[in-house]
Amino acid sequence: MPTTRIDWPDLPAxxxxxxxxxxxxxxxFRTAGAGLNSEVAAVLDTVNGRVFLKGxxxxxxxxxxxxxxxxxxxxFVLAVTPALLWSGEAEGWNLLAFEYVDSRHADYRPGSTDLDGIVEVLNRLHKIAAPDLPEIRRAEQRWSSWDTGDYAELFVGDRLLHTDFAGHNVxxxxxxxxxxxxxxxxxxxxAGFIDPACLIIRLIDxxxxxxxxxTWARRCDAWAAAEPRAVDAFAEACVRMWNEIAKNGPAVWTRSMARSAHKWAAYRRGMR
Structure with missing residues (x-):
C-alpha cells in the first residue's frame, strides 16, 4: 500500500x-509527489549541489x-542509474542520497517519443551480469508461488533484472x-527476457x-533468446501475481495492472 509522504523537516533532527x-x-528542499514506498522522497539543494534523498x-x-x-x-548499475552518494541509518530511519538527474517520468503511451530510449536503456541493462550479492533474489524463487505448471526453471538466468517498470521508475x-x-x-x-516482459504489462496498461x-519487447536484445514456452509461463504467472496483488491491495492501479496482465496472457494463448 502507498506510504504517507513526509517532508524533510519532519525527519528527526x-x-x-x-x-x-x-x-x-x-x-x-522539495518533496517529491510520485512513488509509493518511500516516506521520505525529496530533492535537496545543498552547498555542494543537488541530491535526491529517499528514506x-x-x-x-x-x-x-x-x-x-x-x-x-x-x-553495478551505474550505466543505467544515478549514483548513490551516501547511505546510512539513524533515529530509526534508513536513508539513501543519490546523484540528482534533471528529468521527468517516462511516458509509456502509444506514440510516445520516450519508447526508443526505454528500449535503449533496457539493452544497456541486459549487458550487466548479476553480481553475487545475498540481497538479490532469484527469478525462479520470486515467481515460483504463481507458477502452477512447474516452469519456474525457465526463469533462471544470470542477468541483473529491474522488474518494476512503473512510470515513475524510468x-x-x-x-x-x-x-x-x-x-x-x-x-x-x-533470464533476460523477464524485464521486457514486465515492461509489456506496463505498456498495455x-x-x-x-x-x-x-513489438516493443522484440526490440530488446534480451527478447531474442527467450523461449516461447518461457514467455507463456511467465505471462500466466504474472496473471496470478497481479490478481493476488489486486486482491490484497484493491487500488485502482492494481486492478488495472491485473487486467493488463490478463490481456497479455490471453494474447499469448491465442498465439499457440
Missing part, C-alpha cells in the same frame, strides 16, 4: 544532521530491506532525453495492444 554531515548543509523507517522491515538491496546493487533526461532506471528495490537475478507491446 539527528537524522537530518547525519545527512548534512555527509552531503552538505541543506539550503532548500523509510527501519520498523517497516520489508521496505528497509528493499532500500538496503538498492544500495548494494547501485555500484526517468527521461530533460536535456539529452536519455532514459535512466531508478528504484532497484526488486532487483533480481534471472498505458494503452498499447498486447501485440503492439510485444
Amino acid at each position: 539527528p537524522a537530518r544532521a547525519l545527512v548534512e554531515e555527509h552531503i552538505g548543509r541543506i539550503t532548500a 523509510v523507517p527501519l520498523a517497516r522491515k520489508t521496505l528497509a530491506a528493499c532500500q538496503r538491496r538498492e544500495a548494494a546493487v547501485n555500484p 526517468l527521461i533526461g530533460t536535456d539529452d532525453h536519455a532514459a535512466w532506471m531508478v528504484d532497484w528495490a526488486w532487483a533480481t537475478t534471472g 498505458a494503452g498499447h495492444s498486447a501485440k503492439g507491446a510485444e
Whole structure:
C-alpha cells in the first residue's frame, strides 16, 4: 500500500544532521509527489549541489530491506542509474542520497517519443551480469508461488533484472532525453527476457495492444533468446501475481495492472 509522504523537516533532527554531515548543509528542499514506498522522497539543494534523498523507517522491515538491496546493487548499475552518494541509518530511519538527474517520468503511451530510449536503456541493462550479492533474489524463487505448471526453471538466468517498470521508475533526461532506471528495490537475478516482459504489462496498461507491446519487447536484445514456452509461463504467472496483488491491495492501479496482465496472457494463448 502507498506510504504517507513526509517532508524533510519532519525527519528527526539527528537524522537530518547525519545527512548534512555527509552531503552538505541543506539550503532548500522539495518533496517529491510520485512513488509509493518511500516516506521520505525529496530533492535537496545543498552547498555542494543537488541530491535526491529517499528514506523509510527501519520498523517497516520489508521496505528497509528493499532500500538496503538498492544500495548494494547501485555500484553495478551505474550505466543505467544515478549514483548513490551516501547511505546510512539513524533515529530509526534508513536513508539513501543519490546523484540528482534533471528529468521527468517516462511516458509509456502509444506514440510516445520516450519508447526508443526505454528500449535503449533496457539493452544497456541486459549487458550487466548479476553480481553475487545475498540481497538479490532469484527469478525462479520470486515467481515460483504463481507458477502452477512447474516452469519456474525457465526463469533462471544470470542477468541483473529491474522488474518494476512503473512510470515513475524510468526517468527521461530533460536535456539529452536519455532514459535512466531508478528504484532497484526488486532487483533480481534471472533470464533476460523477464524485464521486457514486465515492461509489456506496463505498456498495455498505458494503452498499447498486447501485440503492439510485444513489438516493443522484440526490440530488446534480451527478447531474442527467450523461449516461447518461457514467455507463456511467465505471462500466466504474472496473471496470478497481479490478481493476488489486486486482491490484497484493491487500488485502482492494481486492478488495472491485473487486467493488463490478463490481456497479455490471453494474447499469448491465442498465439499457440
